[in-house]
Amino acid sequence: MKCPHCDTPIDEHEASRCLDAWVDFVVFGAEPRIMSNGQIVGRKFFSTDIAAAWEVVSDFTGRQYHVRVDGEDAFAYSAWSCAIYAPLRDEGDGPIGEGLDTSKDLNARMASAPLAICRAALKAVGE
Numbered sequence: 304m305k306c307p308h309c310d311t312p313i314d315e316h317e318a319s320r321c322l323d324a325w326v327d328f329v330v331f332g333a334e335p336r337i338m339s340n341g342q343i344v345g346r347k348f349f350s351t352d353i354a355a356a357w358e359v360v361s362d363f364t365g366r367q368y369h370v371r372v373d374g375e376d377a378f379a380y381s382a383w384s385c386a387i388y389a390p391l392r393d394e395g396d397g398p399i400g401e402g403l404d405t406s407k408d409l410n411a412r413m414a415s416a417p418l419a420i421c422r423a424a425l426k427a428v429g430e
């Protein structure tokens with residue numbers, strides 16, 4: 304999947320106002336705003352502000368997704384990962400509360416937690 308604004312693949316998209324706008328639209332349905340200088344922005348700094356990123360996490364957990372955010376210091380810098388798993392659903396498309404759909408690779412391992420959350424969120428929603 305690629306950014307609708309700058310055509311950058313999700314795994315290469317850095318934290319930016321452009322990524323914020325992408326997350327805001329896909330997760331919250333908010334249309335991006337275009338500033339007078341042409342820059343596209345979301346309502347909040349989801350990819351750089353952990354408080355805003357946590358609103359993304361809360362949105363998924365509120366819809367019964369399972370969200371895991373892990374930090375590690377195994378390399379020369381802190382690495383953060385985020386995985387978002389959809390709840391398994393029965394044939395009526397309702398959550399059944401047993402196990403989680405791990406059929407998709409929804410991990411995003413990044414140097415910052417907000418960026419990891421943003422990439423995982425886009426992957427969780429996108430097809």
Ligand SMILES: [Zn+2]
Binds near residue numbers: 307308309316321322
């Ligand atoms: Zn972009």
